[in-house]
Amino acid sequence: MVDARGYSCPMPVVMVQKEVSRSAPDQLEVLVDDRCAVENISRFAGHSGYAVEIREVADDEFSLLLTKLP
Template identity: 60%
Template sequence: MVVDARGYSCPMPVVMVQKEVKKSAPASLEVLVDNQCSVENVTRFGTSCGYQVTVAPEGRDFRLSLSK
């Protein structure tokens, strides 16, 4: 499952991830964002929900991998 939140400023990336987590409670989730604020906020949300979060830069974007 991939949530593409590039082009959105906070809090929208967190809201998009929150909707997906509530809808399907995935064991793993990939999130694409394009700014550091979103990286920090999605990471904070993911860890508060019990996910391990890893961040990988991809050019100007970031790929966050959330897994339980």
């Protein structure tokens, strides 16, 4: 899991990029509290072969589930 709450872009994307490069997970949960980060991480995930499921878990707090595409 990557907890990027409290960070503004581009840090959340950088954190996700590092985790994907380090461990190439089949699934990765990412927590963010910035709508811009949701968009940028979703874009990165799509370009990196991951599907993204976005859930709003609280006001302006989101959980993104990245799942590696076959």
